[in-house]
Amino acid sequence: MIANQNIAVEFKRVMKSFGTKRVLSDVSFQIGQGQALCLLGRSGTGKSVTLKLIMALMRPDSGEVWVDQDNVVGMREHQLSLVRKRLGYLFQDAALFDSLTLYENLALPLSRLTRKSKDEIDDVIRRVLADVGLGADGAKYPSALSGGMKKRAGLARALVLEPKILLADEPSSGLDRITAAEIDELLMRRKVEHGTSLIVVTHDVHGARRVADRIAVLDKGTLVAFGSVDEVSQSENDVARRLITE
Amino acid sequence: MQWLNRLFEFVGKVGLFSLQVLIDSLRPPFELAQLRRQLAEVGNKSLALVVVSGFALGAVMTLHTRSTLVMFGAAAMIPAVQSVAFFVEIGPLVAGLLLAGRVGSGIGAVLANMRASEQIDAIESLSIDSFKFLVVPRVLACVIALPFLTLFMDFAGLLGGFLSEELTSHIAPALYLNRAFDYLQWSNFIAPTLKTTVFGFIIGSISSYFGYTTDKGAQGVGEAATSSVVVSSLLIIVADVLLIKCIFFLFPDTAV
Numbered sequence: 377m378i379a380n381q382n383i384a385v386e387f388k389r390v391m392k393s394f395g396t397k398r399v400l401s402d403v404s405f406q407i408g409q410g411q412a413l414c415l416l417g418r419s420g421t422g423k424s425v426t427l428k429l430i431m432a433l434m435r436p437d438s439g440e441v442w443v444d445q446d447n448v449v450g451m452r453e454h455q456l457s458l459v460r461k462r463l464g465y466l467f468q469d470a471a472l473f474d475s476l477t478l479y480e481n482l483a484l485p486l487s488r489l490t491r492k493s494k495d496e497i498d499d500v501i502r503r504v505l506a507d508v509g510l511g512a513d514g515a516k517y518p519s520a521l522s523g524g525m526k527k528r529a530g531l532a533r534a535l536v537l538e539p540k541i542l543l544a545d546e547p548s549s550g551l552d553r554i555t556a557a558e559i560d561e562l563l564m565r566r567k568v569e570h571g572t573s574l575i576v577v578t579h580d581v582h583g584a585r586r587v588a589d590r591i592a593v594l595d596k597g598t599l600v601a602f603g604s605v606d607e608v609s610q611s612e613n614d615v616a617r618r619l620i621t622e
Numbered sequence: 623m624q625w626l627n628r629l630f631e632f633v634g635k636v637g638l639f640s641l642q643v644l645i646d647s648l649r650p651p652f653e654l655a656q657l658r659r660q661l662a663e664v665g666n667k668s669l670a671l672v673v674v675s676g677f678a679l680g681a682v683m684t685l686h687t688r689s690t691l692v693m694f695g696a697a698a699m700i701p702a703v704q705s706v707a708f709f710v711e712i713g714p715l716v717a718g719l720l721l722a723g724r725v726g727s728g729i730g731a732v733l734a735n736m737r738a739s740e741q742i743d744a745i746e747s748l749s750i751d752s753f754k755f756l757v758v759p760r761v762l763a764c765v766i767a768l769p770f771l772t773l774f775m776d777f778a779g780l781l782g783g784f785l786s787e788e789l790t791s792h793i794a795p796a797l798y799l800n801r802a803f804d805y806l807q808w809s810n811f812i813a814p815t816l817k818t819t820v821f822g823f824i825i826g827s828i829s830s831y832f833g834y835t836t837d838k839g840a841q842g843v844g845e846a847a848t849s850s851v852v853v854s855s856l857l858i859i860v861a862d863v864l865l866i867k868c869i870f871f872l873f874p875d876t877a878v
Contacts, residue, residue, distance in 0.1 A: 433743050433747065460747060472741075484748065485748040485749075489748070
């Protein structure tokens, strides 16, 4: 158990269905501030839904989702807005805004959610883009970026507001091993240097072993294993053990 | 009976969606930068299509009406027929239908693509109200731009008609204009032009509805584009019939 004030994210008996399909069934877990959790599982087992529930882009059918000290379930939009400012979200395909340049993609949250001046915004964007290795690409539109660059750009946008918790949906999917390792390295740096909590949905076991303090394995909407890499490797659940060892 | 249920469900959902547009368009923050961007997209980029179509339609209409009017010894009425037809009905309706085709499909496809590629979720995750940010400016841009586009279509139609007539009967420009506006009253001009704001609202909200609410991924993009054009075109024609009755009620002299 983690002390309440040190919990970054906690699920309490969360259920979620789409029509008759149960996606999450009685899921409970917690991760502490500054920890990294990797969510593993086969496709369609509710991993991305878990991230969307944390960001309150979806509502659970029942249960509680706590972010820091706030239960986001049932919150009104203006309250959610305060919680979301503490969260960063790297979407699976980066979800950059097609009609905006990379610079404008990053400037949008800064100009809307902070009181920074134009010069300050320029400074932040320059620094964040340099951090992810896209310092010279601010004027490009997303369509001109490669897959790896898009992921890094999506990460830059997720980090631009200095979130306490970073949610990443398959940050290395569709990337070669070297680029995937670079993305993992960026995530790790964020965790180590800024104390950012990470929740990463991934199919990349190597990446999960590199990044995670905790591993959660979902199977058919149920949390079948939760613990350190070693603990999950020795799990009694066959799916969890195979996922982490194969 | 199931189709009737689906129809009522659709009407209810679109009605609520449109009501939300009206409410959000009056509620700050006003997305002026987005509105400017959309006005350029809807207005500027549709201008060439509207002007060329109006010009061609004006020329063709004059060629068709000429033979009939000449037969009745009413060739002098050609400019008046042309102007009344364009300002009262052809300009507003054709501009509306053209915009439904060009802009409606675009709005439907863009928003559906944003939904499929999680861009709308990304906007929400940045604490930005995606409805106000994406939908309201698009609808307002259609409402504002369409009356102006209609005027361009009206005058392009008159120009096309004049050139066609000039080539046939060598009519002087001043005489053509005099005859064109002799029978035209302000009520023939203002009410039909303003009714296009309703057409604009229909195009903007219907196409935004199909794009914004799709949940079919990539397949939804094509469906949203097609449905946007078909439904908004149909509703424009239906609304036109109803609005004509309203105009006749408000300006009885135009009905004579």
